[in-house]
Amino acid sequence: MERLFVDDCIFCQIIQNKASCTKVWENDEYLAIKNKFPEAPIDILVMPKWHIEKADTRKSPEIFWNDFMKAIWEITALQKLDEDGYVLQNNGAGYNHLEHEHTHILSGMPKLH
Numbered sequence: 084m085e086r087l088f089v090d091d092c093i094f095c096q097i098i099q100n101k102a103s104c105t106k107v108w109e110n111d112e113y114l115a116i117k118n119k120f121p122e123a124p125i126d127i128l129v130m131p132k133w134h135i136e137k138a139d140t141r142k143s144p145e146i147f148w149n150d151f152m153k154a155i156w157e158i159t160a161l162q163k164l165d166e167d168g169y170v171l172q173n174n175g176a177g178y179n180h181l182e183h184e185h186t187h188i189l190s191g192m193p194k195l196h
């Protein structure tokens with residue numbers, strides 16, 4: 084699959100080492116970093132290593148989300164969040180501060196029900 088980048092996307096800049104980040108984990112296709120502007124005591128951003136938005140059909144949704152969730156679960160286990168508890172936050176449409184697809188792994192805040 085072609086890996087597109089968008090010049091003014093901060094995540095694309097981070098992936099290409101044009102902007103700094105605190106890396107938590109990565110594999111060939113996904114990168115996890117600490118959120119510089121955390122919304123919880125632990126706020127890890129997991130993103131594909133290319134610019135893909137919700138409506139992007141270059142990779143089938145089933146394969147994309149399957150691989151994405153495998154990455155997320157690996158990170159939660161490595162960070163011991165599978166013991167401490169965590170919330171996944173995936174925003175869409177107007178609630179997305181950045182259109183580059185990503186999921187927040189949040190932990191350390193009061194539990195939601």
Ligand SMILES: [Zn+2]
Pocket residue numbers: 088089092093094095096133134135183
């Ligand atoms: Zn991007």
Ligand SMILES: [Zn+2]
Pocket residue numbers: 174180181185187
């Ligand atoms: Zn976000």
